[in-house]
Amino acid sequence: MNVAQPDVSVIIGAYDAMPYLAECLDSVTAQTIDPARVEVVAVDDGSTDGTGAFLDEFAARAPMPVTVIHQDNSGGPSGPRNIGLDKAAGRYVFFLDADDRLGPEALARMVAMADRNGTDVVLGRVEGVNRTAPKTMWGRNLERTDVFSSRIKFALSAQKLFRRALLDRHGMRFDESLWTGEDALFTMEAYLRADGVSVVADHTCYYLVGRDDGKQVTKNGSYTLRFDSARALAGLIADMVPPGERRDALMVRPFLITLLPQFGPRFLKDDEAVRRHKFELARPLLEAYWTPEAARRLRVEERLRLHLVAAGRPELLVDVLEFMKAKRQPKAVLERRGTRVHLAYPHFRSARAGIPDAVYRAEPREARAVDGYREGGGTGLWRRAAGTVRRVAGRARRLVVAGPRRVAGTVRRARPARR
Template sequence: MSVIIGAYEAMPYLVECLASVEAQTIDPGRMEVIAVDDGSTDGTGECLEEFAARVPIPVTVIRQENSGGPSGPRNVGLAKATGRYVFFLDADDRLGPEALERMVAMADRNGTDVVLGRVEGVNRTAPKSMWGQTLDRTDVFSSNIKFTLSAQKLFRRALLDRHGMRFDESLWTGEDAVFTLEAYLRADGVSVLADYTCYYLVGRDDGKHVTKTGGYALRFDSARALMKLIADMVPAGDRRDLLMVRPFLITLLPQFGPKFLTDAEEVRRHKFELAKPLMDAYWTPGVARRLKVHERLRLHLVAMQRADLLLDVVKFVKAKRQAAAVLEKRGTRLYLVYPHFRSPKAGIPDEMYLADAREARAFEGYREAAANSFPRRALRKIRRMLPRKGFGTAAA
């Protein structure tokens, strides 16, 4: 298998990263390392070359001019890879000792094309919702793997080669999300290894793991690319809506969070301009109903281009105030009273404030409309069709 490390100004974190590669329990003869130094000036290249000269693992070090982002080094490494599997390891992170052995074994055992190993954050947060249980075989529609689209996964190289998959070098952020989601969608099965920490996501003190250059516009580029991929690969309907939740919730919505309150008026207008074609093309009732009320309401106001109303909602959310609840239909319908609820002037549909069962259960007095469920209706219909036995019925 091939471990691909793209490195830029990675010292001193690279030392522990490489130590974690050297400590892998998989037979060194079954792996290769392809390390690409992307124009570093802090000794990263020299550290990689010293590692290559010392360890029993076959290591290829490539030194190149700075490409400006992680996509270039990853693509260079991928072009050189010869292993059945590839794993993209960031130079400031590290692997659990048994990570590669366990992930390769899982892919071999189940015939799956992508393996996700459990991730743990070190001085930074890591995704959590997909690690509830180990799954030998799943897909992007049946699990929460859509909420971890970083590149630090095990990929079957034949899958990537068959579809000519490479990282989009025109994207300065979110390039790994597009690559990984495409792999999920094209894969013959995905495995989730949840009972062993395979990857340690390390927070750098200098913050260089976070893309900052270019500001907010990069996030819209990322959202646009991911939404287009989903629309191109998944027909319109519930399955597409399910996947669209991810770019709307993770990439687009934060642009209309607390930071929006301090944005200059010109920036606010620009954000609305950037969001408009995305909302027009991809915002659907199916996406909306899968979100919490405050998420759905904010995105609805973005779609309606109502910055004036959005400001009031964002202020309310930032204050972390609990929205009052309005119960109707004998407690089976619950609305959350965020700003402009049932305001004739605002004209926002009630559905934007309607909590689904998961959100509504937290409120006293709410009861799920079980009486209106299909099984109950079917049972009532059967009972009406049965012959009735009443007083005065003659004996047979």
Template sequence: MTVTQPDVTVVIGAYEAMPYLVECLASVEAQTIDPGRIEVIAVDDGSTDGTGECLEEFADRVSMPVTVIRQANSGGPSGPRNVGLSKAAGRYVFFLDADDRLGPEALERMVDMADRNGTDVVLGRVEGINRKPPQSMWGKTLERTDVFSSNIKFTLSAQKLFRRELLERHGMRFDESLWTGEDALFTMEAYLRADGVSVIADHTCYYLVGRDDGKHVTKSGGYTLRFDSARALMNLIADMVPPGERRDSLMHRPFVVTLLPQFGPKYLKDSEKVRRHKFELAKPLMEQFWTEGVARRLKVDERLRLHLVAEEKPELLLPVVEFVKAKKQAAALLEKRGHHVYLAYPYFRDASVGIPDSVYLATPREARAFPGYREHTPSSVLRRAVRKARRVLKTPAAA
């Protein structure tokens, strides 16, 4: 009897997942892909709420092959995912969280997309239920793109379709030493190593479910875990991408998504000891990875806060965070014939503080909100160059 390789292995890591697991498994059973083209490997990570029994009942009932592995609790999502990946036989692997669910036709559409384009990673549109997922990458379906040409760097969760051969060739596994952000590290590496990434933006492939009990790993744990996560992702990017614009474009993500929230409204509630510790943890990251190219990509309030962290000025940071928390609108100052818009957040042109004007320079996206702003365009740059050349030609040669 010939055993046909499944197209996709669905890896489900589950811990205390009831009752959400019931709908999760129902969404797998409802997939339109032929049951013979799919296998499920479910890892119960030491649950005590009936999760393991639910998985075994599912395995006994459905027509698709299901392997249930029950193990002692590993303490995080990386262990179960790695166990499942090590057992996977499919051409592709999809990591499904036990409290989430697949959209209709999700696996069939993602496998078809990868096969049609020869891409190594496929992102299917994500919608939230009691949670808000990232949105900026779903503007348009992309048959083939990469991490530098799209917004996919802002979705680094593990719920993607990965070509298993890519993962095996590079020995990729989830970092079990990280308690949060382990999926960001794995997914960013896959993006960087992939021969193309596809994005399905016109069909919901995944529902990210917010648990009523609030038991999400990303919502738990102390602030030091966030610094661990930021450090790991920044190191990965630095190891894989040479210095320059492309590296800066990727560093934008850990600075804004992981590091910056530590110096947001929650910073106002921190004790003086915690504030000092946050600055200590941030110092090596700012020294190694904070560049003008990264700063330029940030909004003014983000750039100003991280500038003060980089300059080790906690006493100046508090008023800025209070200003941001109050959602005050910074006054705008248009200069250079409307081509520059400065946003007057605290300490703007305060000579006693000496923060450079460049920190307060609005990004084009911010500046467009203000009447009178004149955006630099390739045509305007060309016109200035032509005018300058004409002036040079009209100037009499020096005697």
């Protein structure tokens, strides 16, 4: 290895980041790793609040090499990150947002983890400051894992340590056509291409800071951008993972995190035109990727909402959302000596609605909270129900295409599915 090569390039894209940028840069200089092993590549993306001048001043006093690039505003985080990545010389790169900060020892611990295990991506524990942060993957350190064997698919932000050779080998860059979710696309591709992923769970490596002015990019933009993001991520997964359980496991991420919130409480506030548009945007995604196996991995209320979207039933979805808004709890219906549990959300076993029982059936992880439940036999039940769910979903899609009048008439004639 060339001794002059830094171990890690910290890439910072900054747009009107004051005063948060000061703490961000302080967290870089406070790192315990030898400054000679680090370089900073900072891209001022057309700031108007003194961010550019502050970066220049930092470059003059920093203990490690700093490159500052000034450019016109690009409109999003992808452009600055790509510019920084093109300039990076380190064995690894770390993308640091200008309003966030590194935890003490973060770079040293993550580089050591990657070197020790030969892994291509390292996740460091994240904590939120006036923001929520992912929580489910920090139970213990993972020296070597992958996206199928862990919960890292729910941590797709760009704030990771990436081996630069991996990115260069596959020509990986952030998609500048996306205004949100570009980091999810980049990180999922890295997970799928990586020769192993590590997790530093016992030390906070990154502080995700909520800005008082609310200018985080993820909080801004039209709802259509979220559908663009879901479409891109689902398409990437489909391109890289053959159909089957592994693909379905990953599809839970765009369904649950990106798509489902569009059919949550905010849907009740949408006007009719927006509601129709959301259904139209969701339909191709559900037609292509919504499978019984993917549905099985969701909780009942999540599965029910997406089933109603797939079936083109906004009026029934509103009933479910009103039920949830009122904080009502569904009745648990135990059958087969307590080994089968249905959660009776609105329209359970309604002849008018015709929703299959399988949609309301609780998987063991959810059923265990029900008094009287006895675990056993759930997998076989879902396998037998899968054909019914697939047939109902396919019929619903055909009816939606045929028109709402035909749908309504067919539903009135439909008999409830009971198993």
